[in-house]
Each structure stands twice: as C-alpha cells, then as structure tokens.
Amino acid sequence: xxxxxxxxxxxxxxxxxxxxxxxxxxxxxxxxxxxxxxxxxxxxxxxxxxxxxxxxxxxxxxxxxxxxxxxxxxxxxxxxxxxxxxxxxxxxxxxxxxxxxxxxxxxxxxxxxxxxxxxxxxxxxxxxxxxxxxxxxxxxxxxxxxxxxxxxxxxxxxxxxxxxxxxxxxxxxxxxxxxxxxxxxxxxxxxxxxxxxxxxxxxxxxxxxxxxxxxxxxxxxxxxxxxxxxxxxxxxxxxxxxxxxxxxxxxxxxxxxxxxxxxxxxxxxxxxxxxxxxxxxxxxxxxxxxxxxxxxxxxxxxxxxxxxxxxxxxxxxxxxxxxxxxxxxxxxxxxxxxxxxxxxxxxxxxxxxxxxxxxxxxxxxxxxxxxxxxxxxxxxxxxxxxxxxxxxxxxxxxxxxxxxxxxxxxxxxxxxxxxxxxxxxxxxxxxxxxxxxxxxxxxxxxxxxxxxxxxxxxxxxxxxxxxxxxxxxxxxxxxxxxxxxxxxxxxxxxxxxxxxxxxxxxxxxxxxxxxxxxxxxxxxxxxxxxxxxxxxxxxxxxxxxxxxxxxxxxxxxxxxxxxxxxxxxxxxxxxxxxxxxxxxxxxxxxxxxxxxxxxxxxxxxxxxxxxxxxxxxxxxxxxxxxxxxxxxxxxxxxxxxxxxxxxxxxxxxxxxxxxxxxxxxxxxxxxxxxxxxxxxxxxx
Numbered sequence: 108x109x110x111x112x113x114x115x116x117x118x119x120x121x122x123x124x125x126x127x128x129x130x131x132x133x134x135x136x137x138x139x140x141x142x143x144x145x146x147x148x149x150x151x152x153x154x155x156x157x158x159x160x161x162x163x164x165x166x167x168x169x170x171x172x173x174x175x176x177x178x179x180x181x182x183x184x185x186x187x188x189x190x191x192x193x194x195x196x197x198x199x200x201x202x203x204x205x206x207x208x209x210x211x212x213x214x215x216x217x218x219x220x221x222x223x224x225x226x227x228x229x230x231x232x233x234x235x236x237x238x239x240x241x242x243x244x245x246x247x248x249x250x251x252x253x254x255x256x257x258x259x260x261x262x263x264x265x266x267x268x269x270x271x272x273x274x275x276x277x278x279x280x281x282x283x284x285x286x287x288x289x290x291x292x293x294x295x296x297x298x299x300x301x302x303x304x305x306x307x308x309x310x311x312x313x314x315x316x317x318x319x320x321x322x323x324x325x326x327x328x329x330x331x332x333x334x335x336x337x338x339x340x341x342x343x344x345x346x347x348x349x350x351x352x353x354x355x356x357x358x359x360x361x362x363x364x365x366x367x368x369x370x371x372x373x374x375x376x377x378x379x380x381x382x383x384x385x386x387x388x389x390x391x392x393x394x395x396x397x398x399x400x401x402x403x404x405x406x407x408x409x410x411x412x413x414x415x416x417x418x419x420x421x422x423x424x425x426x427x428x429x430x431x432x433x434x435x436x437x438x439x440x441x442x443x444x445x446x447x448x449x450x451x452x453x454x455x456x457x458x459x460x461x462x463x464x465x466x467x468x469x470x471x472x473x474x475x476x477x478x479x480x481x482x483x484x485x486x487x488x489x490x491x492x493x494x495x496x497x498x499x500x501x502x503x504x505x506x507x508x509x510x511x512x513x514x515x516x517x518x519x520x521x522x523x524x525x526x527x528x529x530x531x532x533x534x535x536x537x538x539x540x541x542x543x544x545x546x547x548x549x550x551x552x553x554x555x556x557x558x559x560x561x562x563x564x565x566x567x568x569x570x571x572x573x574x575x576x577x578x579x580x581x582x583x584x585x586x587x588x589x590x591x592x593x594x595x596x597x598x599x600x601x602x603x604x605x606x607x608x609x610x611x612x613x614x615x616x617x618x619x620x621x622x623x624x625x626x627x628x629x630x631x632x633x634x635x636x637x638x639x640x641x642x643x644x645x646x647x648x649x650x651x652x653x654x655x656x657x658x659x660x661x662x663x664x665x666x667x668x669x670x671x672x673x674x675x676x677x678x679x680x681x682x683x684x685x686x687x688x689x690x691x692x693x694x695x696x697x698x699x700x701x702x703x704x705x706x707x708x709x710x711x712x713x714x715x716x717x718x719x720x721x722x723x724x725x726x727x728x729x730x731x732x733x734x735x736x737x738x739x740x741x742x743x744x745x746x747x748x749x750x751x752x753x754x755x756x757x758x759x760x761x762x763x764x765x766x767x768x769x770x771x772x773x774x775x776x777x778x779x780x781x782x783x784x785x786x787x788x789x790x791x
Contacts, residue, residue: 301327
C-alpha cells in the first residue's frame with residue numbers, strides 16, 4: 108500500500124547529485140517519489156508551502172541550513188512531517204547530534220535496504236497518524252450528533268465517568284425526579300442505589316473500571332430525588348464523552364423478560380446466534396488477544412456448489428437445509444465455542460481454547476461429521492459437502508472485518524480446489540502458495556515466448572498541435588486460458604526471472620514487422636525499453652541488424668525509456684540512446700518531470716519526446732499544482748525544441764488545459780481505448 112502512494116520528499120542538501128542518488132534508490136525500491144530540493148531557509152519555507160512534503164531528508168552538513176533550524180521550521184509550520192537525517196556513517200557523537208537536533212530517524216544512502224526500511228516505517232507511521240486524526244474528527248462529529256440524539260431520546264440515558272454523572276438527558280432526569288442536570292451534577296451513580304444493593308453495585312463498578320465487559324443488564328432498586336424507590340433495570344455500555352472513556356447507562360422501569368433478550372440474539376430459522384450477536388462476541392474475543400491469548404480461531408462454513416444445491420431443493424427448503432447443518436454443528440462444538448448463522452448460506456464458528464493444531468483437527472472432523480449422513484429435506488434426500496475457511500486470531504489481525512475477510516477468502520480457496528476441504532489462513536502457507544503461483548506464471552511466460560502467445564495492443568497518441576504523424580504506443584498482453592492477460596499480472600514475474608530482455612526483443616521485432624508492412628509512412632510506434640534491456644550490451648547490435656532486415660524509416664520507431672531508469676543507469680542509457688539515434692530511431696523519456704532536475708538528463712540523452720509522469724494528469728482541472736508543473740515543463744520543452752506527451756488524460760477539461768499549456772500530444776482511454784493489432788497487420 109505504501110509503495111503505491113506518491114511520496115513527496117523535500118531534500119535539504121547542497122549537492123543535487125546526492126539528492127538524485129537517494130531518489131533513484133527509492134524508486135528502484137519500488138516507491139513512487141516526487142522530490143524537490145532546498146539549500147537555504149527561503150527555499151525551504153517556499154517548498155513547504157508548494158510541495159507540502161510527507162518527509163524531509165536533511166543532510167546535517169548542509170552549509171546554509173542547519174539540521175536544528177530545519178526541525179524548528181517544521182515545528183513552526185504546524186505540519187506533521189518526519190525529519191530524517193541523511194548521513195554516510197554512524198558514530199556515537201553524530202548519532203547524538205542528529206537526534207538532539209530534532210531528527211526522527213536516520214537514513215544511510217550507502218545502505219539501500221536500511222533507507223527503504225526507514226521510509227516504509229516513517230510513511231506507515233504518517234499514514235497511521237493521518238488515519239487517527241480522521242477518525243478523531245469523525246468521532247467528534249459522531250459524538251456531536253449523538254449528543255443531539257441523546258436530548259431527543261425518550262430512553263433515560265446518562266454518561267458516568269469514574270462513578271460521577273457527566274451528562275444526562277431529560278428523560279433520565281424525569282425518571283429520577285430531578286428538574287435540571289445541575290441537581291445531579293457531581294452526584295455519583297452509587298448515590299441513587301438503595302442501601303441493600305450498594306455493595307454489589309460498587310463491586311460491579313470496580314470491575315467495569317478495570318475494562319471488563321459490562322453485563323447486558325442488572326436489576327436493582329433506585330432512589331428518586333424525593334426519596335421514593337422503584338425497581339429498575341440498568342443497561343451498561345462502554346462509551347466516550349468529550350474524549351474521556353466512560354459508561355453509558357440506560358434505566359428502564361419495566362422488568363426484562365430473559366427469554367425475549369435471548370430471542371433477540373438468535374437466528375429464528377436455525378436456532379443459532381445471529382450475525383449481530385456473533386460480531387459482538389467476536390469483538391470481545393479480539394479484545395482478549397491483547398492480553399496474549401492465542402487459542403482462538405474463526406471458521407466460516409458453507410455448502411459446496413450452493414447455486415446447484417438451491418436449484419435442486421428450491422428456495423423454500425433452504426432454511427430446512429441450514430437447520431440440519433446447524434443441528435449437526437451443535438453436536439460437535441464445545442460450550443466455550445460460539446456458532447452463528449452469518450448469511451443465507453454460511454455459518455460462523457468462534458473457537459476458544461484450541462491451539463493451531465487442534466483447530467485443524469477439529470475442522471477436519473467437522474467436515475466428516477456434517478457430511479457423514481444424507482440430508483433429509485422432506486421429499487428430498489441428498490448428499491451435500493461443505494467447505495470451511497478459517498483464520499487464527501492474533502494481535503496482527505485483531506480486527507473483526509479483517510478476520511471475516513481472511514476466513515471467507517480461505518473458504519473460497521477451499522471451494523476453488525473442488526470443495527469438501529478446510530483451508531486455514533497461515534501467512535507462511537500463503538508465501539509458499541505465492542511462490543508456487545510465481546512458478547506457474549514463469550512457465551506460462553516461457554511458453555508464451557516459445558509459442559508466440561504474446562499479443563500486441565496499440566493506443567493512439569493524439570496530436571494537439573496539428574501534426575499529421577500517426578503515433579501509437581504498443582502495449583503488451585498475453586493470451587491466457589480465460590482470455591487476454593494484462594501485463595501487471597505477469598511483468599513482475601518476468602522481471603524477477605530475467606525475461607524482460609527477451610520480451611522486449613519480441614515486442615521490438617513485432618513493431619518492426621508492422622512498420623515494414625504498413626502502407627502508411629506516417630505511422631509511428633512507441634516501444635517501451637525496460638531497465639534490464641537498457642543494461643543489455645547486445646540489444647543495440649541486435650536492433651541494428653533487425654532494422655537492416657526489415658526496411659522502414661527508423662524515425663518511425665520511438666524507443667521509450669523511464670526517466671528514473673535513465674538517471675539511475677546514466678552511462679548505459681546514454682550509450683544506448685546515442686547508438687539508437689545514429690540508426691535513425693527517436694528517443695522518448697517516460698515518467699518525465701518527477702526528478703529533482705529532470706531536464707538535466709537531456710544533457711546526456713538527446714530525447715525527442717518528453718512523456719509527462721502520469722500522476723500530473725490526476726484530477727488535472729482541479730489540481731493547480733499539477734497544472735503549474737505541466738505548464739513549466741511544456742514551456743522549457745518548447746525552448747529546447749522537444750515535444751511533450753501527457754498520458755492518462757481522461758476528460759475534455761484536461762485536454763483543454765493541456766492545449767492551453769502547448770502540450771504536443773495527449774494519450775488516454777478518453778481519446779482512444781487500446782485496440783488489438785489485427786493479424787493481417789502483423790504479416791510481412
């Protein structure tokens with residue numbers, strides 16, 4: 108999640124090269140980074156306002172802006188920004204100086220893994236703090252609304268903190284015989300209890316103050332303001348009032364029918380607990396994980412092939428089927444376990460007192476016990492299998508929604524493997540499954556290369572400045588068993604296993620076949636060159652040979668390289684681009700504009716096209732910062748006689764703005780959705 112977020116970093120650094128080196132390290136680690144640099148106080152203050160950074164990377168050796176001053180400027184800006192000191196080596200004196208100056212962490216550019224870990228930790232903490240603030244705002248708003256509802260409620264409700272009344276509605280005051288809250292403000296709840304019930308009630312309040320779950324209700328005698336007493340039922344709920352933990356209490360005069368309370372918790376069709384009660388119990392179990400308890404698990408159970416089963420028995424007999432399954436569940440669970448109906452087709456089980464191995468044994472026996480006999484559904488008797496998905500409760504997944512999602516995901520895995528199975532959520536098992544999945548994709552990629560199962564799509568790039576050239580970017584896809592597979596599914600596997608040079612050559616070869624066979628001399632293709640291919644010294648000679656074998660104007664082939672890849676591997680990129688230009692090909696820099704000084708690359712790589720980073724197009728009509736970035740880049744590009752391309756442009760308003768900025772071309776699904784190249788176009 109963190110690596111999918113654009114991280115805005117402000118460097119306090121004298122050396123542009125040092126800042127670029129750190130930026131490249133982070134991008135190579137998979138982070139999307141938008142950097143800027145400041146070397147003095149004025150630049151730093153201006154950058155705080157314009158960039159609104161997530162992190163500040165400061166070199167303590169910066170001449171004109173000391174680390175302590177950076178920390179002070181961040182503090183007075185009232186922004187939540189982590190200050191990370193970038194140092195080459197750690198020693199005791201430097202370590203003490205960095206932290207005493209206000210830095211939160213230390214980053215070591217010479218150790219890429221350490222730097223990556225620091226960024227992950229700081230951004231993760233920042234995101235957590237932001238989420239907490241949003242939740243606090245939502246909580247305050249909820250409390251405000253609840254306060255309004257409290258006054259209008261007919262139920263007698265009060266809030267009690269450390270035994271003292273801090274809030275009460277009019278219905279509460281009327282029931283106890285008071286005219287205004289001032290009469291009970293400062294009065295303890297215990298003062299309202301008759302003497303005979305005082306000790307028991309005091310003991311209950313002590314238990315509640317220690318955080319123990321409250322009882323559903325308690326019956327006792329209460330005193331009114333005039334001294335009269337009445338039998339009451341008090342319901343307790345843990346709550347907060349003005350940010351303080353407290354108890355919410357509701358007083359009722361009428362006696363509570365225990366059987367009615369129990370019925371509210373039940374699913375009437377099966378007799379098991381309902382989903383709401385199950386989630387309440389699950390919440391209590393999650394609370395126990397904080398104390399170190401590790402013998403709890405949740406199971407989700409569902410009949411296999413549910414749709415076909417429903418067709419056979421009819422919807423009128425669905426509850427009968429679920430009732431039979433519920434009866435068989437009751438026979439095998441322990442008194443400490445909680446069983447509930449979660450939906451029309453699924454059951455939930457909260458298991459307590461069973462370690463990991465015992466949970467697996469129980470689930471396997473459950474499969475046999477439930478499905479050991481035919482299901483007698485009136486006029487129908489049929490054999491039905493079930494599948495079970497489970498998740499162990501622990502501190503790392505102490506969230507009821509997450510636990511249910513994990514168990515349901517495992518249930519789907521079990522059903523996907525044919526059903527009548529149990530799958531338990533286990534991180535190590537998941538890693539092994541990912542490795543196995545990786546191996547399957549590797550085999551598919553090898554097969555695609557050997558048997559020509561890759562396919563090409565193309566997306567037109569639309570000229571805004573009256574150009575006649577027909578530009579298209581070639582997009583790689585793969586034929587799968589269930590249709591076309593997008594590159595995000597398989598390219599990461601190809602990169603990990605060193606297949607990108609072979610894949611890039613396949614795309615280049617197909618592009619040249621297309622260009623040599625095309626009757627339109629204005630048709631041009633943009634082809635991406637991956638970093639591994641950029642580092643392949645044999646690519647340029649191979650490309651020269653292919654151009655000779657497929658006669659076409661090489662200017663129609665535009666080789667596209669990522670800016671961060673070029674910056675990180677400047678020497679081989681410069682060499683490859685120089686050779687390609689001599690062949691007659693043109694060069695494009697992709698994801699352009701996110702570096703500290705992107706135009707500096709043009710001193711080494713003579714690019715013809717600058718393809719703006721796709722993040723600049725996000726919400727362009729409303730994002731003034733992105734508008735300014737694009738305007739500045741297009742102006743400088745015009746001065747250098749370079750053409751610009753904006754991608755991921757998705758609306759008319761964005762196109763209009765880009766036209767006003769003198770952007771040369773636009774690309775996006777709004778203008779032209781990717782189309783598959785026809786087989787006839789691919790013949791020589």
